[in-house]
């Protein structure tokens with residue numbers, strides 16, 4: 001695939017993967033791509049765990065699902081992320097950022113806009129939405145043939161110091177390399193970030209992965225081959241819009257936005 005085409009096609013996969021193991025060759029290609037990222041003084045502070053063990057995947061899936069259910073039921077998810085939700089193409093067209101909720105089950109549709117308000121929480125609970133979303137999330141993670149945990153060496157990752165920032169930057173670039181390579185390999189990838197939002201769940205993920213004291217667990221992803229047909233999840237969003245040049249690029253100083261054309 002052309003390099004720019006890969007960049008343009010990169011996206012988050014929030015549907016199921018094929019029930020097919022990721023070949024060792026592909027797993028190692030993903031890791032080679034990660035290792036080609038730049039890092040401060042070539043320190044390569046990243047570490048990765050490739051998880052294929054079903055018992056471990058299922059345990060992390062349970063933690064992902066239960067964290068999702070809790071975050072939604074307690075209203076924390078909507079409270080924290082309300083600013084990123086768009087409810088109409090028009091709203092999205094203006095800002096061109098955030099995620100557009102464009103697919104909801106029938107009973108919820110009339111409440112699309114209210115869904116993020118504190119008042120809607122009771123309704124969501126009555127309709128069983130937290131449980132449904134938690135269970136959907138658990139199934140997605142449990143059905144993934146491969147999880148990838150990304151870690152940093154604590155000798156380099158010292159939060160508050162430049163080295164800490166550089167390490168995070170380097171890990172971000174390594175992960176982007178992995179992400180881009182999934183496009184080339186017919187694979188998909190998605191963050192499993194809900195356990196990060198509940199400290200006890202995150203501690204449990206660390207225990208399950210047997211993360212030693214000298215490493216910091218930074219993120220977990222699920223990966224697999226993408227099926228040709230991709231039915232949309234019951235509650236779904238789009239986030240393929242991008243800001244116009246004038247919304248994020250300046251010329252010479254921060255005073256002058258770059259014209260769009």
Ligand SMILES: Cc1cc2nc3c(=O)[nH]c(=O)nc-3n(C[C@H](O)[C@H](O)[C@H](O)COP(=O)(O)O)c2cc1C
Nearest residue numbers: 010011012013014098099190191192193194239240
């Ligand atoms: C730090 C971080 C956390 C994220 N967490 C999640 C997540 O929990 N679930 C998910 O589906 N996507 C997650 N994403 C993906 C973003 O939602 C996604 O990249 C963005 O909406 C743009 O969509 P695209 O990746 O399809 O282009 C996360 C991205 C970042 C950088």
